[in-house]
Amino acid sequence: MHVEILPVTAFQQNCSIIWDEQKNAAIIDPGGEAEKLIEFIETQQLQLEKILLTHGHLDHVGAADRLKQHFQVEIWGPNSADQFLFDSLPAQSQRFGLAEIAVFYPDHWLDKEGQIITVGDMNFEILHLPGHTPGHIGFIEQQKNIAFSGDVLFYNSVGRTDFPRGNHQQLLSSIRQKLFKLNDEMIVIAGHGPATKIGLEKQNNPFIKN
Numbered sequence: 001m002h003v004e005i006l007p008v009t010a011f012q013q014n015c016s017i018i019w020d021e022q023k024n025a026a027i028i029d030p031g032g033e034a035e036k037l038i039e040f041i042e043t044q045q046l047q048l049e050k051i052l053l054t055h056g057h058l059d060h061v062g063a064a065d066r067l068k069q070h071f072q073v074e075i076w077g078p079n080s081a082d083q084f085l086f087d088s089l090p091a092q093s094q095r096f097g098l099a100e101i102a103v104f105y106p107d108h109w110l111d112k113e114g115q116i117i118t119v120g121d122m123n124f125e126i127l128h129l130p131g132h133t134p135g136h137i138g139f140i141e142q143q144k145n146i147a148f149s150g151d152v153l154f155y156n157s158v159g160r161t162d163f164p165r166g167n168h169q170q171l172l173s174s175i176r177q178k179l180f181k182l183n184d185e186m187i188v189i190a191g192h193g194p195a196t197k198i199g200l201e202k203q204n205n206p207f208i209k210n
């Protein structure tokens, strides 16, 4: 499994492009800079199968509709509790200070805990991780030992909860009850900043005292 992380937007959001040996690919959280992402996918000759979204904040979804039109693929996730964020994409554009984008919705809300989304030979288990937003989800590849968990758990930090419908206690319990149940060696690709591992965060993260 190959992973390329391309930071996008002024918020340096970690957009991830992943692919298997046959070049079957998915893109996770294309927050902006669509042309840069399209160029990468086409230069690498990847076969884009799906667009995956962890949550509805603009810096994670801003280029999703453009990529959907370009590659004719569907958008999967997040959980439907984030629908209000898609309703308000134009207002979010103003708040984030990014170029205005029109309202769009995912083709598939991912509301079923434990559902598996397949991309080539990769299988992503869906975990509902509310707190940063109510409909936030994570994409967990158990076999390949890697988790794409958006803005929930960061290297030595945690996601903000001062946005509409954020909830700090809920965020901490998503981390303790779900992410910290994953194996200690699992790599965590965070929505911003460096990658980390579950075990490292259990030991060092100052925001999560047990």
Ligand SMILES: [Zn+2]
Pocket (backbone or CB within 6 Å): 055, 057, 060, 132, 151
């Ligand atoms: Zn966010």
